[in-house]
Amino acid sequence: MNDLEGQTVKKLTVRVPISTYLLLDDLARRSRQAIAVVARDLLVGRAPKVAPPLEKELSLEARLLLKILHGASSNLTQTSAHAAAAGEPLARLSTPDGVLFKLGSKVIKIALQIKSGQLDSTKTAELFARLEAPARRLNDELALPLNERSAPSMDAWKSVLEDLQNALLEGAE
Amino acid sequence: MTEFDQAAWRLGQAQQEAADRRHAAKMAALDKKRSGGGGFSRSLKTFKKAAVARATRGQGSFASAGKTVSFLYKKHQGAAKGDPYAEAAKNSEFICSSMLGRNSAERKAEWLLDCARHPNVDRDRLIVHCSISRPEGHPLTNEEWSRYIDAFLEGIGAHGVNYIATLHPEKNQHAHLIYSRALPDGGVLSDSNDYWKGRAAALDAGRKLGLLVDGPANIDVERLAHTSTSDAQVNAGRRAQRRGTPAGHIDPRVIARVLDQASTPEQFAAGLKAVGILVKQAQKNGKTTGILFQNSGAEEWLAGSTISRQFSLQMVHAKIELNRKVLLKKEHYLLMQRKRQQQEQQELRQRQAAQRPIYDRPRGG
Numbered sequence: 001m002n003d004l005e006g007q008t009v010k011k012l013t014v015r016v017p018i019s020t021y022l023l024l025d026d027l028a029r030r031s032r033q034a035i036a037v038v039a040r041d042l043l044v045g046r047a048p049k050v051a052p053p054l055e056k057e058l059s060l061e062a063r064l065l066l067k068i069l070h071g072a073s074s075n076l077t078q079t080s081a082h083a084a085a086a087g088e089p090l091a092r093l094s095t096p097d098g099v100l101f102k103l104g105s106k107v108i109k110i111a112l113q114i115k116s117g118q119l120d121s122t123k124t125a126e127l128f129a130r131l132e133a134p135a136r137r138l139n140d141e142l143a144l145p146l147n148e149r150s151a152p153s154m155d156a157w158k159s160v161l162e163d164l165q166n167a168l169l170e171g172a173e
Numbered sequence: 174m175t176e177f178d179q180a181a182w183r184l185g186q187a188q189q190e191a192a193d194r195r196h197a198a199k200m201a202a203l204d205k206k207r208s209g210g211g212g213f214s215r216s217l218k219t220f221k222k223a224a225v226a227r228a229t230r231g232q233g234s235f236a237s238a239g240k241t242v243s244f245l246y247k248k249h250q251g252a253a254k255g256d257p258y259a260e261a262a263k264n265s266e267f268i269c270s271s272m273l274g275r276n277s278a279e280r281k282a283e284w285l286l287d288c289a290r291h292p293n294v295d296r297d298r299l300i301v302h303c304s305i306s307r308p309e310g311h312p313l314t315n316e317e318w319s320r321y322i323d324a325f326l327e328g329i330g331a332h333g334v335n336y337i338a339t340l341h342p343e344k345n346q347h348a349h350l351i352y353s354r355a356l357p358d359g360g361v362l363s364d365s366n367d368y369w370k371g372r373a374a375a376l377d378a379g380r381k382l383g384l385l386v387d388g389p390a391n392i393d394v395e396r397l398a399h400t401s402t403s404d405a406q407v408n409a410g411r412r413a414q415r416r417g418t419p420a421g422h423i424d425p426r427v428i429a430r431v432l433d434q435a436s437t438p439e440q441f442a443a444g445l446k447a448v449g450i451l452v453k454q455a456q457k458n459g460k461t462t463g464i465l466f467q468n469s470g471a472e473e474w475l476a477g478s479t480i481s482r483q484f485s486l487q488m489v490h491a492k493i494e495l496n497r498k499v500l501l502k503k504e505h506y507l508l509m510q511r512k513r514q515q516q517e518q519q520e521l522r523q524r525q526a527a528q529r530p531i532y533d534r535p536r537g538g
Contacts, residue, residue: 032293051290054290057359070273107273108279
């Protein structure tokens with residue numbers, strides 16, 4: 001290697017032990033690059049980026065939780081639109097500072113964390129257990145009645161949103 | 174013998190070169206004068222063409238297509254900026270989306286996630302930005318657009334991808350669709366011929382949902398709906414649409430299949446008639462110049478070579494001749510085989526007769 005100082009190397013063949021090769025292969029598969037590209041990055045001191053998992057590579061709980069979060073996000077958007085149309089005091093909930101927008105941001109943040117593989121399976125299972133019921137309440141008690149033009153009571157609004165907020169806040173820790 | 178006068182020779186050469194340069198300059202000035210005196214050395218014809226093009230800009234075929242085609246498909250550059258661009262326009266309305274983000278800033282993280290999943294694909298090629306326009310006076314409701322976008326994405330094979338559709342309700346109502354080619358199963362949707370695929374899918378989706386505007390303008394190239402659709406067939410289809418007559422597309426695979434089986438021209442014609450295609454020879458001044466095909470029901474006859482090169486008159490005759498020879502050879506082979514079998518059977522009978530005991534042989538032999 002000392003002979004190569006100051007020279008530009010275009011092609012280099014390196015022999016590695018099989019264990020090292022298997023590690024490189026695994027890293028290449030996870031970063032979705034060719035093994036030679038990964039080896040070259042490591043040689044020049046660049047750490048190869050691990051690509052986020054594909055949807056089919058996520059666990060069952062993660063996929064179910066994503067489905068719940070997608071539904072919750074959509075319901076929150078609809079509910080926000082209805083709240084804005086309903087006027088005061090509900091319109092206050094749909095402002096960028098309102099609780100509906102904040103809940104929506106929280107839901108999106110958790111969903112992105114799951115999609116990028118940042119949440120481990122334990123945390124995912126915990127979130128799934130916490131969020132299932134509040135998300136169903138949001139759909140059945142707020143979003144569906146609002147779509148069918150029947151307005152839930154103020155207590156129902158408060159109860160459902162508090163339920164979801166508690167579940168999300170617990171999940172954030 | 175006089176000595177060679179080198180000085181005089183050199184002077185003569187220099188004078189000649191100067192005269193040549195003067196002549197060349199004179200010719201260049203004349204050319205410049207003829208071309209209109211512009212900064213470019215264009216001919217007068219090119220200059221006039223460019224002037225005509227400038228005068229009629231905005232009135233060409235694409236501009237008129239926007240007024241008549243039911244769903245005009247356009248692909249845009251810079252797909253990564255498409256989402257904020259579509260959202261930022263005045264009076265833009267959200268139609269539908271499969272993504273979590275409620276605005277372009279929130280959706281950016283999802284687009285980047287898709288790009289990170291496919292590091293070997295360029296961002297501007299992974300995310301596609303296209304727009305689909307309606308002609309003036311034929312707007313669609315948001316619900317119709319939503320159903321249409323679903324059908325369009327299904328048509329191009331982008332089912333389950335991340336996408337966002339935004340409506341721009343202008344004089345020509347149009348929807349901007351930004352979608353990712355990253356498929357849910359981890360693959361990437363092919364972008365080969367995607368302009369033609371998108372264009373065909375745009376009209377197909379409209380046709381499926383009954384949203385086409387009546388008129389002769391729904392000219393669909395259909396290059397990919399049928400394989401090997403030649404320019405001649407496409408133009409014939411357009412002429413038929415303008416006339417309002419049925420346009421029969423002739424599938425070259427059908428003709429090839431019939432041709433493979435035919436060993437005489439009569440067989441070829443009969444085989445084609447059975448599948449609804451008529452064939453005749455093109456005649457000029459009493460001479461046969463080519464071969465013509467017509468889909469039954471259509472008005473136009475198409476030359477064989479314009480459907481496919483293998484269907485020119487010479488190629489068709491050569492193929493029929495080849496089939497005839499192969500058939501003859503096959504028949505000859507079968508005949509020889511039968512004769513050989515008969516001979517073998519006769520020999521076997523003779524051998525068996527010779528091996529029978531004397532008392533069992535027929536009398537007199």
